[in-house]
Amino acid sequence: MKKLNWGIIGLGKMAQVFAEDLVGVEACQLYAVASRSQEKANQFAYQFQAKKAYASYTKLIEDKEVNIIYIATPHAFHFEWAMKCLQAKKHVLCEKPMCLNLNQTQTLINEAKAQNCFLMEGIWTRFMPSTKKLLELLQKSKIGRLISVEADFGFKPKYDENSRLFNKALGGGSLLDIGIYPVFLSLLCLGKPNDIIALARKAPTQVDASCHMLFNYATGGKANLKSTFENTTPSEAELFGTKGSIKLHSRFHQCELMEIYDENRNSTEKIELPYQGNGYIHEIEEVNSCIKKGKIESDLLPLKFSLDLAETLDFIKKEIKLTY
Ligand SMILES: NC(=O)c1ccc[n+]([C@@H]2O[C@H](COP(=O)([O-])OP(=O)(O)OC[C@H]3O[C@@H](n4cnc5c(N)ncnc54)[C@H](OP(=O)(O)O)[C@@H]3O)[C@@H](O)[C@H]2O)c1
Incomplete structure (x- = not known):
């Protein structure tokens, strides 16, 4: 069976430990990586034997061979890049928190449903x-x-x-x-x-x-x-x-x-x-399995859960007078 082609956006600390696990999972391969720096992308791609190294997140999203994109940027950019991925009909695993607030989370989920694309928040603990x-x-x-x-x-x-x-x-x-x-x-x-x-x-x-x-x-x-x-x-x-x-x-x-x-x-x-590897293998296997079955959300970590979580975090932020 054809392996799922993963792409990673934002090559920081998290991308590194995630990629270490991803390359060991049989059903998929790390196909492309994107950084704001070509040098960093090249180095990361070389380390993990990814086929493509982009110096632009957009170029990775436009790559027709990419099936699923893992977003590992700081939280403030999750919404923007996850939205761009979904609009290009790519499946998305977005690091936690999925977005900065409930409104963004709801908008992203609506887009995933409209595009019939898989979307999940990267709460790896759920799959431990x-x-x-x-x-x-x-x-x-x-x-x-x-x-x-x-x-x-x-x-x-x-x-x-x-x-x-x-x-x-x-x-x-x-x-x-x-x-x-x-x-x-x-x-x-x-x-x-x-x-x-x-x-x-x-x-x-x-x-x-x-x-x-x-x-x-x-x-x-x-x-x-x-x-x-x-x-x-x-x-x-x-x-x-x-x-x-x-x-x-x-x-x-x-x-x-x-x-x-x-x-x-x-x-x-x-x-x-x-747990296996660095702990992300269980989460990666769940994503692969959902996509292969044509599901747009995980039963273990459904989109409604991410909405409830975002709403709860919003309430806490209101209590502590913190807005982004
Ligand atoms: N699930 C977990 O166990 C876990 C653990 C740690 C972190 N996380 C999550 O993963 C995400 C990334 O965390 P991290 O620790 O990997 O952060 P990090 O080391 O700072 O890396 C974030 C990467 O995002 C990219 N980026 C894009 N725009 C940026 C900007 N304006 N400023 C800085 N970086 C920017 C950069 O990659 P390029 O330079 O390559 O573009 C950067 O290396 C966070 O949302 C965090 O919550 C999850």
Whole structure:
């Protein structure tokens, strides 16, 4: 069967680790890469044996041989380039967050549906073996009824007002970069919250250096979430039920060790759940499989989920007075 031809736009750190996994997946090949610099594109293409190296994102989109494009630019450019890909009838895997707000996300999804193209947000955590296991355990009521989710994600990058982490024009801030993972986990396990309280500490660039969030659910469920660029935090998650809890050991968004506790906090089970490669193989296989089946969205990470996520992030941003 003919291999799917992938293209990558934006050859930064993420593109590198993603490409390392992509080239090992049988059903596809890295066909083309695009950078704003020809030299960088050439070097990247050489490293991963891609056939085409473009110094223009548009040229890659125009390449008739490209089937699916992975967008790995800073967040602020996801909407623009994903839109251009879809308008050219290319399937798209867009890095998280898919867009900067709900309005952009909805517009992009409408375009994907109009063009009958596949679109997915690159939340790789959804496809990890640990996430599959977690949902299975919750489904079986292993810890009784789920009543709360606690999750944090924090690391301390060097402050640089021009970096994509702190520069507002590039979509900077801890919430959109890493806070999205605790929010994702809460939405996955408890659904969309009814009420949100959020507090942030701002960096000098006015993006959130840290963000604390409390979600309230109609069911009575709660989520206590945090993201920060101010220190390295445990970056763990724990889901508490009426009969015990499940801990996703650090870093929870790429968890390989899950621990189950009873209601008296006795550890009853440790489950090792290694992921393949750098962790992106599972996500890549899902995209390949959906496209081969002619699907325009993944059942595991449907477009409605990205809409709910964007709406929740918008609400949090409103609470912390952050607009892009
Ligand atoms: N799923 C994950 O595990 C994960 C992990 C890290 C990051 N991410 C996501 O991946 C995306 C990229 O993150 P990254 O860490 O790879 O960032 P990065 O190292 O800064 O790379 C981003 C690339 O985007 C391109 N770009 C286009 N316009 C740009 C501009 N005005 N300023 C800077 N770069 C520009 C550049 O590529 P060219 O110079 O080649 O054009 C740059 O190398 C983000 O949206 C982030 O959320 C996901």
